[in-house]
Amino acid sequence: MLEELMRECRNYFLIPGGVHPDTYTIKGGSIALPFLRAGQYFRIVGSVLNDGVYQYGDCALRDETFDGAIWAMAVPAEFLRLEEEIKAWRTQYENAANSPFQSESFAGYSYTKSSASGNSGGSVTGWHGVFASRLNKWRKL
Structure with missing residues (x-):
């Protein structure tokens, strides 16, 4: 990773x-x-x-x-901590983020996946989108 x-x-x-x-x-x-x-x-x-x-x-x-x-x-400790957070996020959310289904309903039951930002009804994005702003300080062109 x-x-x-x-x-x-x-x-x-x-x-x-x-x-x-x-x-x-x-x-x-x-x-x-x-x-x-x-x-x-x-x-x-x-x-x-x-x-x-x-x-x-x-x-x-x-x-x-x-x-x-x-x-x-010389990898900064902050970058290594962020890597651990991303690994934890991927473990928890990546299967849901990669699913093509955003909502489901049957027999009177329905649900809608929340987005990575916590908004219901939005699409779940991958770790690239979720952590982009925090990775930006280390990006090189």
């Missing part, structure tokens, strides 16, 4: 001088990256098996040797 949010914002929180191109070897599910601190986020680019965003010291990678780059990142 974190990488999806970063892609959505076009912002990987790259630190200045944080791109490290080289030949890297992942062995035993881990990689030695002396320019990162434990818990710091990083992105692998150019790998066949491991492209993505990870937290250093808390990831299981697939063994390989690749020519690529490691991006050292």
Whole structure:
């Protein structure tokens, strides 16, 4: 989910001088990256098996040797908290948001789904719409 949010914002929180191109070897599910601190986020680019965003010291990678780059990142704690909120929202509302049905009635019973903003009768939007205003501060063009 974190990488999806970063892609959505076009912002990987790259630190200045944080791109490290080289030949890297992942062995035993881990990689030695002396320019990162434990818990710091990083992105692998150019790998066949491991492209993505990870937290250093808390990831299981697939063994390989690749020519690529490691991006050292400084992800704000507020962004990480927002990611948790979005994950919780998706767990609770995504099935309803993706449903084509907004209302239903049968045998004297009827209901109308409320929208993400709480208004009855509106359509339920996905997390992109619900959290767009809060993600805007991190968006890059």
